Amino acid sequence: MRLFEETVDSQTLFEGRIIKVKLDLARLENGKTAGREVVEHPGGVAVLAMEEDGTVYTVKQFRYPFAQVVEELPAGKLDGPEDHEKAARRELSEEVGVEADELHYLGCLLASPGFCTEVLHMYFARGLRHGACHPDEDEFLSVERIPFDTLYQRVMAGEITDAKTVAITLKVKEIIRREAGESA
Numbered sequence: 001m002r003l004f005e006e007t008v009d010s011q012t013l014f015e016g017r018i019i020k021v022k023l024d025l026a027r028l029e030n031g032k033t034a035g036r037e038v039v040e041h042p043g044g045v046a047v048l049a050m051e052e053d054g055t056v057y058t059v060k061q062f063r064y065p066f067a068q069v070v071e072e073l074p075a076g077k078l079d080g081p082e083d084h085e086k087a088a089r090r091e092l093s094e095e096v097g098v099e100a101d102e103l104h105y106l107g108c109l110l111a112s113p114g115f116c117t118e119v120l121h122m123y124f125a126r127g128l129r130h131g132a133c134h135p136d137e138d139e140f141l142s143v144e145r146i147p148f149d150t151l152y153q154r155v156m157a158g159e160i161t162d163a164k165t166v167a168i169t170l171k172v173k174e175i176i177r178r179e180a181g182e183s184a
Helices: 084-096 148-156 163-179
Strands: 006-015 020-027 033-040 044-049 055-063 068-072 075-077 098-110 119-130 142-147
Touching: 044 055, 044 084, 044 098, 044 163, 055 084, 055 148, 068 163, 075 084, 084 098, 084 119, 098 163, 119 163, 142 148, 148 163
Parallel strands: 044 119
Antiparallel strands: 006 020, 020 033, 044 075, 055 068, 055 142, 098 119
């Protein structure tokens, strides 16, 4: 099986500041066609920043699509073709007011590959130096500092449901386990 779909037509339905919405017509493996709704997104970054004492930073902000406050790791979208490491450093500085001596890339996450092109790049930051937060003009958030184990427990209990926060927390838990020499 080839597992490929070929775009035969594409129509832009909406183009905003962050996303573009398209309706494509794709030729399937069996020769038939099907409609595909695609949201194009520039991608983003998220960072778990850990202090020497094992505490980490989360941010709480009102997320309009869900009409509620969501707790998550510092994160943001890429500005055009921006390098994701540069974006991670920028978001960490803007949202938490820290710079990292060590920034470890943890890979990427396809946010919702059934319809969206968003790729989220994940980072683990250590060796933190403190400065002042300077969020974007339209960004209102509350910065929290909590023990990493508390974050992990809240992720495992389903209290924190933001996908990038869940994924990075689980990856960092494994890194910490390996550094401690624990077996699986």
